[in-house]
Each structure stands twice: as C-alpha cells, then as structure tokens.
Amino acid sequence: MTQYDYDLFVIGAGSGGVRASRVAAAHGAKVAVAEEHRVGGTCVIRGCVPKKMLVYGAHFAEDVMDAARFGWHIKECKFDWPVLRDNVAADVSRIEGLYTQTLESNQVEIFHERATISGPNEVRLASGRMISASKILIATGAWPAIPPIEGCEHGITSNEVFGLDKIPERIVIAGGGYIANEFAGIFHEFGSKVTLVNRSDKILRQYDAQIRDRLLQISTMNGIEFLFHNEFTKIEKMEDGRLRIHMSSHDPIEADTLLFATGRAPHTKGLGLEKAGVEVDKNGAVVVDDVNRTTCPSIFAVGDVTNRVQLTPIAIREGQAFADTFFGNKPTKVDYSCIPSAVFSHPPLAGVGLTESEARNTLGSVKIFTSDFRPMKNVLAGRNERALYKLVVNGDTDVVVGIHMIGPDAPEILQAAAIAVKAKLKKSQFDEVVALHPSMAEELVLMK
Numbered sequence: 001m002t003q004y005d006y007d008l009f010v011i012g013a014g015s016g017g018v019r020a021s022r023v024a025a026a027h028g029a030k031v032a033v034a035e036e037h038r039v040g041g042t043c044v045i046r047g048c049v050p051k052k053m054l055v056y057g058a059h060f061a062e063d064v065m066d067a068a069r070f071g072w073h074i075k076e077c078k079f080d081w082p083v084l085r086d087n088v089a090a091d092v093s094r095i096e097g098l099y100t101q102t103l104e105s106n107q108v109e110i111f112h113e114r115a116t117i118s119g120p121n122e123v124r125l126a127s128g129r130m131i132s133a134s135k136i137l138i139a140t141g142a143w144p145a146i147p148p149i150e151g152c153e154h155g156i157t158s159n160e161v162f163g164l165d166k167i168p169e170r171i172v173i174a175g176g177g178y179i180a181n182e183f184a185g186i187f188h189e190f191g192s193k194v195t196l197v198n199r200s201d202k203i204l205r206q207y208d209a210q211i212r213d214r215l216l217q218i219s220t221m222n223g224i225e226f227l228f229h230n231e232f233t234k235i236e237k238m239e240d241g242r243l244r245i246h247m248s249s250h251d252p253i254e255a256d257t258l259l260f261a262t263g264r265a266p267h268t269k270g271l272g273l274e275k276a277g278v279e280v281d282k283n284g285a286v287v288v289d290d291v292n293r294t295t296c297p298s299i300f301a302v303g304d305v306t307n308r309v310q311l312t313p314i315a316i317r318e319g320q321a322f323a324d325t326f327f328g329n330k331p332t333k334v335d336y337s338c339i340p341s342a343v344f345s346h347p348p349l350a351g352v353g354l355t356e357s358e359a360r361n362t363l364g365s366v367k368i369f370t371s372d373f374r375p376m377k378n379v380l381a382g383r384n385e386r387a388l389y390k391l392v393v394n395g396d397t398d399v400v401v402g403i404h405m406i407g408p409d410a411p412e413i414l415q416a417a418a419i420a421v422k423a424k425l426k427k428s429q430f431d432e433v434v435a436l437h438p439s440m441a442e443e444l445v446l447m448k
C-alpha cells in the first residue's frame with residue numbers, strides 16, 4: 001500500500017507530459033496529470049501542428065500561381081482565411097480528443113486545472129485540492145517571451161496568431177528564429193506585406209550560414225522586407241486600431257499586426273518550485289541531471305521547461321526515458337547527438353549534424369560538397385528559386401558529419417538522410433548508392 005495518492009503526478013499535458021503519463025501508467029503506475037489549458041500542449045494546440053497546416057494552406061498560393069504553366073486555368077481564385085482557420089481549429093480539437101482518449105484508456109486521471117508544487121511530494125490544484133505523489137514530473141513547457149517595451153501589449157504571439165479575425169494587410173514580425181521565419185512565409189503567401197525586424201543581422205543562427213543566406217535571398221526576392229540591427233522602442237495604438245511601431249534605427253512603421261516571435265522562456269513562474277528546493281538557472285529553466293531529476297530527489301522535469309532542446313520529439317523522448325527509467329525498470333538516457341530539425345519557411349530548410357563552421361572549428365580537416373540547382377518543378381513553373389544541398393565531411397575519416405539543405409520538401413528528404421549521419425556513414429557510401437531519378441533527393445548521392 002502506497003502512502004501517496006499517486007505514484008506519479010504530472011504537471012502539464014503537452015508532448016513530454018502526455019508521453020510520460022501514458023507510459024508510466026502502462027508500466028503499472030497510478031498516474032494523474034494536470035492541464036491548465038488544453039490536452040496536447042503547445043505542439044498540438046498552438047505550435048507544430050496548426051502551424052504546419054497553415055504552411056500547407058500557404059503553399060497553395062504558389063501552386064495556384066504556377067498552375068497555368070502546367071496547363072491548369074483556375075478561375076475566380078480567392079483565399080478565404082476563416083475557412084482555413086476554422087478547419088485547422090477543428091482538426092486540432094480532433095487531435096486533442098485523441099490525446100485525451102489515450103490518457104483515459106491508460107487509466108491516467110486528468111485534472112483540467114492549474115497545478116503548483118507545494119512540497120517535495122505535494123501539489124495544489126487551482127480548486128484548492130491538495131494531492132500527494134511519490135514522484136512529481138514538471139512538464140509545463142515554455143511560454144512566448146516578449147521584450148518589455150512601451151506598448152508591447154498591443155502585439156500578439158504565436159499563442160494568438162492561429163485565431164486572427166482576418167489576415168493583416170501589413171504585419172511586422174519581431175525575431176529571427178524559426179517561428180519568425182515560418183510566419184513571415186505564411187503571411188507573405190496569404191498576401192500580407194511582411195516586415196521582419198531583428199536585433200542582429202542574422203536569421204536562424206544555428207543553421208548553416210550558406211543555407212540561411214539562401215533563405216534570406218529568396219525571401220527578399222519574393223518581397224519580404226528584413227530590417228536588421230533594429231530594436232523596438234515603442235508601440236503605439238492609433239485611433240483606427242492600427243499600430244505605429246517605433247524602432248531604434250528605422251522610421252516608424254504602421255502595421256495592422258505585430259507578431260512577437262522573440263523566443264520562448266521556460267514556463268516556471270509561480271509554479272512553487274522554491275517550496276521543494278527545485279533549482280532553476282538564470283533563464284528560469286529547471287535544472288536536471290541526465291535522468292531528468294531536479295535538485296529535489298522526488299521531482300523530475302522534461303521538455304521545454306528544462307530548456308535543453310525545445311523540440312517536440314525531444315520532449316517526447318525525455319518523457320519516455322523518464323517513465324521507462326523510474327516505472328519500467330529500464331534505465332534510459334536521451335541521446336542528444338544528431339538531432340535533425342527544420343524550418344517550414346517558403347522554401348523550407350532542414351539540417352542535421354555539424355554545420356560547415358562548426359566542423360571547421362572542431363575537426364582537423366573538412367571537405368564540403370554542395371549542389372546548387374533549380375528544381376525541375378521550379379524550372380517549368382518559371383520560378384527562379386534555386387535549391388542548395390550541402391554535405392559536410394570529415395576530411396580525415398570520410399564520415400559525413402552534417403547535411404544541410406534548402407528547397408522543396410527539404411524536411412521530408414532530410415529525415416531519411418539523417419539516418420545516414422546518425423549511422424556515421426562515409427561519403428564513399430553515399431557515392432555507392434544509385435540515384436533515384438528524376439528526384440531532388442538524388443543530388444545527395446551525386447555530389448562530386
């Protein structure tokens with residue numbers, strides 16, 4: 001007989017929390033989870049999933065434009081934002097239902113309210129109910145960080161962007177990361193005039209320089225405006241409801257919408273961590289060891305709240321490893337090497353392993369192979385966008401240590417190519433593979 005109400009109490013039913021709850025329960029633990037917003041978390045409700053659906057929706061703008069070159073004449077073509085918005089929202093609700101069902105069918109009890117920590121083995125629900133648990137898992141994710149400038153409350157974040165009443169004629173997007181660049185592409189395709197404002201002169205810092213330069217070049221060519229070395233000084237709401245956005249080194253811009261995509265901070269504020277001696281770092285991230293244990297031995301944390309790698313597949317792996325280790329008698333640690341990632345910009349880009357500059361800084365000898373080509377579909381469509389694929393190879397061992405690409409379907413292609421990098425395959429083994437013709441991916445085995 002356990003002295004606690006639950007073996008495991010999870011705070012947050014997002015990617016990491018749902019996986020940990022479900023797997024721990026399947027291992028036989030008595031589990032409960034608290035969720036203050038909607039089951040599924042950021043990825044399902046207001047992140048990866050609805051974003052990718054908008055990316056698909058946005059792509060039709062190009063396809064419809066290119067269709068005539070392929071012999072299709074489309075009459076009265078018009079984009080209806082509420083239709084897309086509402087269809088996406090309905091699908092998100094469907095997936096939320098599936099996640100809830102999965103938890104329930106594994107006998108995980110769900111509390112649809114906020115929970116905070118009140119001791120090493122105790123949580124408090126918003127309703128006032130106190131619950132004890134042998135182990136507590138913090139899986140509260142991250143929250144959009146907004147720079148504290150005058151009038152910042154007039155801007156929106158990715159939390160609100162999926163529910164806009166209408167597509168803005170003019171939108172200013174703050175930030176240079178993947179969310180900023182993805183929404184720049186989406187709104188541009190939907191017909192907005194897009195200006196991206198960034199503090200530095202670099203977008204997508206962690207990606208290969210040549211690849212991100214290509215995105216910048218194509219985006220600029222397509223009409224997205226970039227203002228670098230600029231910070232907001234004040235946001236004014238005008239009488240007609242539009243915004244006047246003041247910047248450090250540019251004339252003010254008037255826009256209908258200002259989207260802050262200026263990073264995501266670990267969601268730890270007001271969580272009661274101090275009541276159990278759970279340490280956080282200078283960014284507010286929960287400090288954990290390699291088995292996800294915090295500085296309080298009965299409390300653990302996974303996902304964005306630990307600020308290790310803010311990606312859904314990582315939160316899921318951490319949740320799985322935690323549940324297997326502590327409830328499945330199967331000690332597991334997450335391997336953070338060779339994590340593939342993508343930016344669903346227009347066109348999309350993706351990468352895995354070392355960038356060229358990382359390889360040059362860490363390896364004795366580096367060989368670079370590139371293929372810079374115009375995809376067949378773009379040629380016939382009269383679209384002047386070139387794809388760029390790049391292999392980074394250890395010059396001493398011939399092992400392919402990085403693959404980076406920008407072009408149509410780059411994320412789809414890179415997921416398969418990432419297996420080769422993870423398996424430490426050599427460039428000579430890439431060369432042995434027969435090309436699949438005609439495809440864009442064949443460039444991966446044809447680089448000389």
Ligand code: FAD
Pocket residue numbers: 011012013014015016017034035036037038039040041042043044046047048049051113114115116139140141142158179267271302303304305309310311312313315
């Ligand atoms: P979350 O999924 O954020 O879940 C945390 C949950 O905890 C939330 O539901 C929250 O409501 C709840 N919660 C917080 N505090 C409490 C509390 N005190 N009590 C009860 N409940 C609480 N990642 C990718 O891999 N690919 C992508 O393409 C991608 N696109 C993204 C696009 C956008 C716009 C955003 C914002 C994120 C995107 N991400 C993407 C990141 C991805 O969504 C996160 O890495 C992932 O959701 C992290 O999972 P998590 O379990 O740590 O937290």
